[in-house]
Amino acid sequence: FVILNIFSQSCGLLFAAFFVKFIEASAIAWMSGLLLGQVVTLAVSLLLFYKKFPKNKFNLTPNNEGLFSKSTFNFCYPVAITTLFMWFMNQGYRLIIERNLGAEILASIGVGLGLAASLAGVVESITTQYFYPQYYAALPNSDLKQRAKAWEILWKKTIIVYIPCCFLIISVSSLVVKL
Numbered sequence: 001f002v003i004l005n006i007f008s009q010s011c012g013l014l015f016a017a018f019f020v021k022f023i024e025a026s027a028i029a030w031m032s033g034l035l036l037g038q039v040v041t042l043a044v045s046l047l048l049f050y051k052k053f054p055k056n057k058f059n060l061t062p063n064n065e066g067l068f069s070k071s072t073f074n075f076c077y078p079v080a081i082t083t084l085f086m087w088f089m090n091q092g093y094r095l096i097i098e099r100n101l102g103a104e105i106l107a108s109i110g111v112g113l114g115l116a117a118s119l120a121g122v123v124e125s126i127t128t129q130y131f132y133p134q135y136y137a138a139l140p141n142s143d144l145k146q147r148a149k150a151w152e153i154l155w156k157k158t159i160i161v162y163i164p165c166c167f168l169i170i171s172v173s174s175l176v177v178k179l
Contacts, residue, residue: 004045012037025103027094034091090117115176116169123165127158 016033023029098106131154138150169176 004041004048007044008038008041010037011040015040027098027103027106031091031094112176119169119176123161127161131157 012034014033015036016030019029019033020026094106094110097109135150135154138153139147142150
């Protein structure tokens with residue numbers, strides 16, 4: 001997973017830089033390059049998946065309920081809406097800013113938001129790697145009271161990381177902006 005993720009980011013960065021340098025210096029060209037990197041990684045990951053898990057190895061038969069059932073839709077539409085908003089928050093704003101303020105302002109905003117996201121990503125990575133496994137291990141075969149207790153323990157452990165990080169980021173924000 002980590003290797004494919006790094007491969008995806010590297011391909012996306014290479015394609016995006018190529019598109020911006022040789023096709024057009026625009027947000028659409030940049031995002032198209034990132035998307036192409038993800039498509040290439042999807043193809044590579046599918047090849048690896050089918051190599052590791054060939055179709056004839058498992059004799060699985062699908063259930064009678066179709067893929068596009070009401071229960072599938074009820075599960076998927078909130079995920080799709082959330083994904084759309086997350087995409088806009090992480091990438092889509094670039095189209096609006098480039099159109100209204102120009103590519104130079106977009107570059108400054110993109111770097112600033114990228115640095116802020118990187119700082120937050122490091123903290124999130126630490127909490128996810130160190131505290132979430134214990135939380136998830138407490139969930140199987142648990143009742144509501146046990147899940148609430150597991151959540152409370154997770155909250156107490158992660159808040160110790162998030163609150164100091166918040167104050168640290170606020171205190172060095174002027175340096176991050178200058179950088």
